[in-house]
Amino acid sequence: MPAPPGAWRAVWLLTRLRLQRLLNVSGKGFSFKKGATSRAATPGKKRGRWLLGALLLLPMLFSSGNIARHNLLNMHCLLDQVAVCQAKGSMNAGERVLAPVIAHLIEQPFSTALAGALTLQLALLWLVSLLLPLGMGELSKPDWDLEWLVTLPVDKGTLLWARVLERTLVNPLGLLVLWPCTTMIAWYSNQGWFAPLSGLLACLLLLALAAMLRTLVDTGLRLSLSPAQLGNLQALLSVAGLFPMYMGMSFGMGTGGFAHAWAAAMPAWSAWTPPGLLVSLLNAKGAAAALPAALLLAQCLCLMLLGMALLRRQLRHGVVGAGQREASRKPVPAAPPAGRWRAGIGTVIQRRELSLLLRDRNFLVQTLLMPLLILGGQALFSGQARDLHELLSSPALLASTGFFLGTYVLMMSAFQTLNKEGGALWLLYTFPVSVEQALRQKAQLWAALALLYPVILFGAALAWQDAWRWDMAGLMLLALAGIPLYSLIAVALGVFASDPLATEATSKIRPAYTYLYLLLTGLYIAALAAGSLAQQLAFVVLTAALAVALWQKARDEIPYLLDPAASPPARVSASDGLIAAMLFFTLQTLALLLLKGKVAEPLAQVAIAFGGAGALTYALVRLVYWRSKTAGVPRMAHGKHPWRWGTAGAAISALCGIACTLMLQPPAAAPAGASPWTGLWLLGLTVLAAPLCEEFIFRGLIQGGLRRSLPAWQAIGIAAALFAVVHPPASMLPVFVLGLCTGLAYERSGSLLAPMLVHAGYNAVILAFQLGK
Incomplete structure (x- = not known):
């Protein structure tokens, strides 16, 4: 029997295991085995999520550094x-x-006032690093990691140090x-690229203290409280973490407020706490750093040893609390009959969702209370709460706030x-309605609840x-119309971002899709702030x-959610x-x-730009379709009477276009002194390039793809x-009629040749009509 590993090797192995788990959860599959042979694993679903995460991580790091600066x-x-x-403040x-x-x-060197303010900021951010991981965890569930660790042939103290x-x-x-x-404190202390x-x-020194206190808190709570009490406490912790987070990030905004008043009133003894000593150490030069370094290390060592002693005392009777697993079934009280008002709310799926809420x-607080606290906290700590009159008098700001x-x-x-749904995801497949219908009904319910706040x-x-x-x-x-969308x-x-069957709480949601959702939200807010009604309506259409x-x-x-390796077949x-x-x-x-x-x-x-971009887009799309063996690729031939549908559609759309041109705008005269090549370039652009490129995209791909579901x-x-909406506002109405005619021609003929003929005939007639005038 091999000897158990030593203390340092055990700590290293367990820490490396946790880091490897983090890499696996993050989707970064770059782990290699040296000279090892094993069975090839089942390939997972290839979606390129690592690329999306990498692209969204850089702006997040830049934003965090800019806020700290x-x-x-x-x-x-x-x-x-x-x-x-x-x-004005630094930002202005x-x-x-x-x-x-x-x-x-x-x-x-930093002044006493600035050092005290930085001490307060570090203390607040340290609380964030403690409270938010506790609030985002699952305190009401057993700590399977700790229960597995105590079964290893390693001393309990070594296991606890490894866990911290x-x-x-x-x-x-x-x-x-x-x-x-901490990097900005060191940078402005003239440490340069170090x-x-x-x-x-x-x-890492502050995170070590936070890790010790976090271990003490969640271990002690699991041993002393019931799962129901832990769920309520977790909701409270998730709310409590917002206060230090917003206050810690609010020092860079505004030129006053109670956050700056607290920073100016920091007592002198705060300089001898770990955050204060850390500021002094980073700002000190030469031999002056010896005293704060020694005091900081001594304080951290004493606090870690004290925490370990308390942790050993907590676990002296084992790692499983009496209330975490009930051996007997509790008597279930008779449920009161549901009133008519409750039985008549929505569908069965929606009533089930309300019952779960x-x-x-914890879910109730995060869903209905957290948005109010986040927006209210941002307005309070940034000093914008005093500008309530500006909010109520600005239409764009008010609509953007309600929409967000x-x-x-x-x-x-x-x-x-x-x-x-968690591990009960398979139950959705047993309902008398399809999973798609169930998700659609849930989307309708949450849209109705989300509309209450802006209303x-x-x-x-x-x-x-x-x-x-x-x-x-x-x-x-416009803001209210965007919320159901x-x-x-x-x-x-959420279908792509969620992994309900994951055992790790941090791996159940892929953050990249959360940031993508926030990015799309920001684009709609930017459209609301735009002054043009045409741009706003266009973005509503794009969002739909x-x-x-x-x-x-x-x-x-949806049919492949329960299979970690299967993916739907490639279709347009x-x-x-x-x-x-x-x-x-x-x-x-x-x-x-x-x-x-x-x-x-x-x-x-x-x-040239139009034709080149269209040709390259067509080539790239067809290459991707060829490599993935995509079904339903639009074709130009093999249709039913494309010339007949093309001629009829061109005649109808051209008559509508001429009527709109006469009513909405005067005919454009030919430019004086134009080059003889101008007519050829214009003819090639409108009659040849535009029908080929635009009909492949809008009719072949967009309409053809929508036709599978609608x-x-x-x-x-x-x-x-x-x-x-991709055309100028003055031509939107005739172009919309043209789109209807080309779409009908494509639907009836099944060939891209028909809508291309409609488009080319329309452009030729309108061009001849305008130049003829």
Whole structure:
């Protein structure tokens, strides 16, 4: 029998196991075995999630570092009373104004006021690294890791030290909030490019203390409280973590408030606490760093030993509490008869969802209370609560706030729809309704609940107004119209983001899709802030198409949720068309930039860029379809009477286009002194390139993909609306009619030749009519 490993080797093995688990959960499959042969694992579903996570991680790290930088600079401007930036704050002062301020800050030691403020900020962020992991965990469930660890042939003390060490290293949220702060303190203490390393070491000291206290708290609570009490306490912890998080990040915003007042009133003894000593150590130079370093290490060592002694005492009778597993069945009280009002609310699926929401108080708090606390905390700590008059008087700001409040409720609820099923996911497949119908009913329920918040906010704003404002009412309607669409988007993204069968709480949701949902929310808010009604309506149409496309992809994925290796067969979908459209417009813009100054004729630049972007998009799409053996690829031949449908559609759309041209805008005259090549470039662009490129994308991919999930009239209408919104506002109506005609021709003929003929005939007639005038 081999001898058990030593203490240090056991700590190293257990810590490496935890790090490997974190890498596996994060989706980073770059673990290698040296010279080992084993059975090939079953391949998982290939979705490229690691690429999405990597692309979204960089902006998050940059944002966290920028917040930490402005926190330090703003506190320096306010507390040290720097004249050039005290009135405006660091965020509004400008880089040219801040440059001499930063140079003086780096050369001199931190003032007592600034050091006290940084001590307060580190203490608050340390609380965040402690409270939020506790709130995001699952305290009401047994700690299977600890119960497995005590079965190993290793001393209990070694196991506990290993557990504290791995919680120190494996705390992504703690690193995200503490490391940028300590790095900025070291940077502005003139440590140069050694600042990230110094900041990391300082951050790990604080994370070690947080890991010890976290282990004491969750271990002691599991041994002394029942699962129901633990669930209620976890809801309280998730709320309590918001206060230090917003206060710790609010020092960089505004030029006053109680957060800055607290920072200015920090007592002198706070400099002798671990956060205060850490600030002194990072800011000290030479031999002056010896005293704070010795005191900091002594304090951390004493606190860790004290915590380990308390942890040993907690576990002196074992690691399983008496209330975690009940051996006998409790008597179930008779349920009171449900009233008619409750029995008549929604469908059976929706009533089940409401029952689960009322039963799980942690989920109830995170869903319905957390959005209010987050927005309220941001307004309170950033000083925006004093600008309530500005919120109620600004239509764009009010509509954006109400929309964000509703969509944040959806992120905490509809986004988690599939994940909340947990191990009971298979039960959805036994219901007398399909899983897709069940998810659609849940999306409707969460949309109705999310609408309550903006409706209340908008009602209060309208009651506060002295007179009715049509511009404000219109933006409110656009905001309310977007919430049901984002409910569908949240549920659809939740299908790809959730792993209900995962045992790790952190691996049940893939954060990349959460950030993608927030990015889409930000785009809609930007559309609400845009002044043009045409742009706002266009984005509503794009959002509706995106919701339908994502729902179609989720519908294809639903039959394979219980199989970790199977994926749906490759078929043309509406999302392919949206991606192709984005690629086409992006390539066209890049081509115009490359041709600028190289081609003298402006129309020639447009024609070459348009045709080149369309040809490259077509080639890339067909290459992807060929490699994945995609079914349902649109074809130009093998249709039913394409010439007949093309001629009829071109005649109808051209007559409508001429009528709209006469009513809405005067005919355009031919430019005087134009080059003889202008007509050829214009003819090639409108009659040849536009029908070939646009019909492949909008009719072949978008309408063809929508046709798998929707009736013909809905697929034709959505594709025509998308086709119209990418054109100038003055031509949207005739282009929409053109889209209907081309869509009908494609539906009846089954060939891309018919809509291309319709499009080419329409453009030729309209061009001849305008030039003839």
